[in-house]
Amino acid sequence: MKAVAVFPKSREVRVLEDAPEPKLRSPTQVRVRTLEVGVCGTDKEIVDFRYGTPPEGEDYLIVGHEALGEVVEVGAQVQGLKPGDLVVPRVRRPCPHERCPACRHGYPDFCITGDYTERGIVKAHGFCAQFFVEEVTYLHKVPSALRQVAVLTEPLTIAEKALREVEHLKERLPWEQKPGKAVVLGSGPVGLLGAMVLLRAGYGTTVYSRSPKPNPKAEVAEALGAPYLSSKEVSVEELGKRAGPVDVVYEAAGASKAAFDVLRVLGPNGMFVFTGVPGRKEPLELDGAALLKQMVLQNQVVLGTVNAADMDFDAALEDLERFRTRWPGRLERIITARHSPEEFQQVVSGKLGGIKHVITFG
Numbered sequence: 549m550k551a552v553a554v555f556p557k558s559r560e561v562r563v564l565e566d567a568p569e570p571k572l573r574s575p576t577q578v579r580v581r582t583l584e585v586g587v588c589g590t591d592k593e594i595v596d597f598r599y600g601t602p603p604e605g606e607d608y609l610i611v612g613h614e615a616l617g618e619v620v621e622v623g624a625q626v627q628g629l630k631p632g633d634l635v636v637p638r639v640r641r642p643c644p645h646e647r648c649p650a651c652r653h654g655y656p657d658f659c660i661t662g663d664y665t666e667r668g669i670v671k672a673h674g675f676c677a678q679f680f681v682e683e684v685t686y687l688h689k690v691p692s693a694l695r696q697v698a699v700l701t702e703p704l705t706i707a708e709k710a711l712r713e714v715e716h717l718k719e720r721l722p723w724e725q726k727p728g729k730a731v732v733l734g735s736g737p738v739g740l741l742g743a744m745v746l747l748r749a750g751y752g753t754t755v756y757s758r759s760p761k762p763n764p765k766a767e768v769a770e771a772l773g774a775p776y777l778s779s780k781e782v783s784v785e786e787l788g789k790r791a792g793p794v795d796v797v798y799e800a801a802g803a804s805k806a807a808f809d810v811l812r813v814l815g816p817n818g819m820f821v822f823t824g825v826p827g828r829k830e831p832l833e834l835d836g837a838a839l840l841k842q843m844v845l846q847n848q849v850v851l852g853t854v855n856a857a858d859m860d861f862d863a864a865l866e867d868l869e870r871f872r873t874r875w876p877g878r879l880e881r882i883i884t885a886r887h888s889p890e891e892f893q894q895v896v897s898g899k900l901g902g903i904k905h906v907i908t909f910g
């Protein structure tokens with residue numbers, strides 16, 4: 549079958565025409581025909597050979613972790629799925645160690661050993677191939693009405709997990725009845741989907757990102773009802789004045805300098821959620837004492853979050869339906885273009901601009 553793969557040793561990215569087609573190996577597995585695979589910053593890191601590991605004993609990794617597929621075959625013990633159903637797979641699989649309570653309790657996103665696998669990223673082939681096989685427990689059924697946008701489910705789960713944690717932490721502020729104000733840092737897909745989740749939860753949300761207006765990301769943000777401010781035109785201090793007092797910062801830019809700058813304008817009792825993994829590793833100078841003083845004297849929370857749990861996928865699928873009703877056509881606008889697998893390298897280079905690019909297997 550056709551598959552897009554990276555070969556880290558020889559530093560190659562190739563479209564394989566003859567990758568072995570995966571077969572059902574247990575009665576609880578499902579064979580899926582891939583429809584679409586989203587491309588993200590993590591894929592860029594992988595093709596730049598800064599991240600990503602092939603499965604043990606293999607010299608290549610099939611990429612792709614944001615997938616939508618159609619069930620073609622189910623094992624004898626599979627319940628709740630049948631051929632023709634649309635599905636979205638989760639990304640991370642638990643580590644094998646007894647001593648990891650998170651993985652043993654079904655929360656590999658909180659794995660403490662680091663021996664988890666992630667499809668398309670860490671020691672397990674991904675979904676950027678004509679077919680994949682997966683245990684039914686890692687698949688989420690997708691309503692057919694979401695066919696055009698369900699490839700956004702996985703990036704949306706990042707925001708769902710972040711919001712779930714923010715809501716949980718808000719229990720320390722029992723007098724706070726209203727959601728408050730949020731700033732989304734970055735306007736890529738994870739940022740814009742984060743803005744949608746925050747708006748849905750009732751936060752007055754401002755998007756703060758690099759590119760000046762007009763641009764497609766600003767257009768989507770403002771059509772949602774979130775003012776868009778460019779960091780080239782509006783200083784962090786001004787952002788604090790216009791968007792504050794900031795109760796939540798949802799960081800989705802993966803840029804450490806911008807993130808620590810914005811941390812300075814987090815409001816009293818505020819929460820700052822990091823979701824981006826910085827690609828560039830430029831050293832950063834910051835006034836640590838001033839930041840610590842601010843954080844302590846204002847009861848602030850700084851939280852990092854990665855990956856997502858089973859329930860976040862369910863929440864994402866429910867939200868996609870809500871978003872389609874509340875903002876008709878907007879999710880579709882996040883998907884800039886669809887491409888053939890042969891165009892993967894061009895897509896992942898980031899030179900095409902736009903918001904989310906998707907590979908299709910027609």
Ligand code: BGC
Nearest residue numbers: 588590639666669854855856
């Ligand atoms: C994926 C996550 C994954 C993380 C770290 C992100 O791009 O969306 O599922 O856990 O990369 O590998």
